[in-house]
Amino acid sequence: MPAGQDWRMPTFGRSMREHWLLDPDVVYLNHGTVGAPPKRVLRKQQELRDEMERQPSQFVLRELNAEQPMPWRAESRLREAAGRVAPFLGARPDDLVFVPNVTTGLNAVLRSVPLGPGDEVVIADLAYGAVTIAARLVAGERGATLRIVDMPYPIRESGEIVDAFVSALTPRTKLVVADHITAQTALVLPIAAIAAACRERGVPILVDGAHAPGSIAVDIPAIGADWYSANLHKWAHAPRSCGILWAKPEHQATLRHPVISWGSGHGFHAEFEHQATCDPTSYLAAPEGIALLREWDFDAVRAYMHALAREAAGVLTGRWGTTVGVPDDMIGAMVTVPLPEAAGKTTEDATRLRLALLVEDRIEVQLHAWRGRLWTRVSAQVYNDRADIERLAKAVERRTLVASP
Numbered sequence: 001m002p003a004g005q006d007w008r009m010p011t012f013g014r015s016m017r018e019h020w021l022l023d024p025d026v027v028y029l030n031h032g033t034v035g036a037p038p039k040r041v042l043r044k045q046q047e048l049r050d051e052m053e054r055q056p057s058q059f060v061l062r063e064l065n066a067e068q069p070m071p072w073r074a075e076s077r078l079r080e081a082a083g084r085v086a087p088f089l090g091a092r093p094d095d096l097v098f099v100p101n102v103t104t105g106l107n108a109v110l111r112s113v114p115l116g117p118g119d120e121v122v123i124a125d126l127a128y129g130a131v132t133i134a135a136r137l138v139a140g141e142r143g144a145t146l147r148i149v150d151m152p153y154p155i156r157e158s159g160e161i162v163d164a165f166v167s168a169l170t171p172r173t174k175l176v177v178a179d180h181i182t183a184q185t186a187l188v189l190p191i192a193a194i195a196a197a198c199r200e201r202g203v204p205i206l207v208d209g210a211h212a213p214g215s216i217a218v219d220i221p222a223i224g225a226d227w228y229s230a231n232l233h234k235w236a237h238a239p240r241s242c243g244i245l246w247a248k249p250e251h252q253a254t255l256r257h258p259v260i261s262w263g264s265g266h267g268f269h270a271e272f273e274h275q276a277t278c279d280p281t282s283y284l285a286a287p288e289g290i291a292l293l294r295e296w297d298f299d300a301v302r303a304y305m306h307a308l309a310r311e312a313a314g315v316l317t318g319r320w321g322t323t324v325g326v327p328d329d330m331i332g333a334m335v336t337v338p339l340p341e342a343a344g345k346t347t348e349d350a351t352r353l354r355l356a357l358l359v360e361d362r363i364e365v366q367l368h369a370w371r372g373r374l375w376t377r378v379s380a381q382v383y384n385d386r387a388d389i390e391r392l393a394k395a396v397e398r399r400t401l402v403a404s405p
């Protein structure tokens with residue numbers, strides 16, 4: 001333990017694996033893709049499931065739903081859980097509801113924003129594929145157009161990203177959809193500056209915060225966006241599937257859940273909470289994941305993950321002879337690094353290499369083709385350490401540099 005470290009605090013790195021069910025034989029550098037809930041959170045979820053199954057109809061019909069208050073509860077269980085999650089995001093509990101995943105939250109907003117013929121929706125070329133599909137479909141249904149903005153790369157400073165968004169705004173722009181942290185490229189975008197630029201021009205902005213809660217500090221109202229949706233099941237250690245949708249008070253009355261059900265048109269909370277039958281335990285166990293982050297000291301957790309992501313960039317580019325063209329303030333708990341050119345350049349090359357790494361080298365890492373070459377996105381969680389990065393560096397080296405003439 002380093003001198004001066006509090007003995008009650010865990011030492012991050014390999015020993016933290018004891019908190020997860022992850023296969024000890026696999027180097028897991030892919031936390032960002034679907035998250036990995038810690039054992040303690042899963043135990044909490046099981047306790048909730050056990051409680052639910054003792055009195056299923058009481059639990060599902062009466063305890064969850066704020067529209068049918070029970071004499072034994074001051075507020076519904078969903079409101080109670082929202083009340084414990086919201087402060088972690090700087091938000092008021094009233095402004096936030098649970099959704100199964102960020103895709104649902106973003107769909108709700110896309111389907112609720114008034115769009116008509118000739119209007120434009122602006123989104124970056126780095127946006128998550130399924131989100132771009134949803135935006136294109138909704139825009140098309142209303143006779144509006146989806147305008148895709150090319151993001152610069154390499155990036156010298158984050159202001160270049162703001163400029164790229166601003167250059168795409170026109171008097172016809174009715175909505176901007178922007179990532180807080182991009183998916184494959186893992187860039188922490190200057191989201192407050194993007195939101196400010198939109199506000200100045202009177203354009204509403206929807207933020208995709210899929211990777212943000214738990215990987216960087218998030219204060220949703222301070223961003224100044226109109227809507228913010230995120231996953232808690234990626235980095236905030238909630239069980240799958242758990243996300244949130246936050247809306248400015250003036251937008252709440254017009255927000256519609258993509259699935260029409262009992263609460264439809266009955267206000268923001270009922271719209272999202274008086275829904276069809278589902279398992280609510282991922283939402284109710286979400287506060288346990290946040291409690292864990294706080295116990296481990298969230299500042300220390302973030303500092304460790306960020307330092308390891310930077311170290312990964314240094315080690316991998318050094319070994320592979322490549323460079324990362326991103327300023328430090330755009331790196332969070334993940335970093336995307338170009339592979340040696342000999343690794344290939346197509347999606348087929350990426351799929352082949354990713355599978356070989358997983359099956360033969362026992363390394364799970366995100367790997368994709370982008371702008372004419374292959375890239376790997378490394379997630380740096382508290383259970384990872386430099387040895388994991390070295391394993392990846394050597395495995396890729398062996399498969400590409402050695403194989404090349």
Ligand SMILES: Cc1ncc(COP(=O)(O)O)c(C=O)c1O
Pocket residue numbers: 032033101102103104127128130131179181182183184208210211231
């Ligand atoms: C930026 C971004 N948006 C949206 C999603 C979709 O997340 P989900 O499938 O949990 O809705 C992802 C998934 O990785 C993502 O990276």
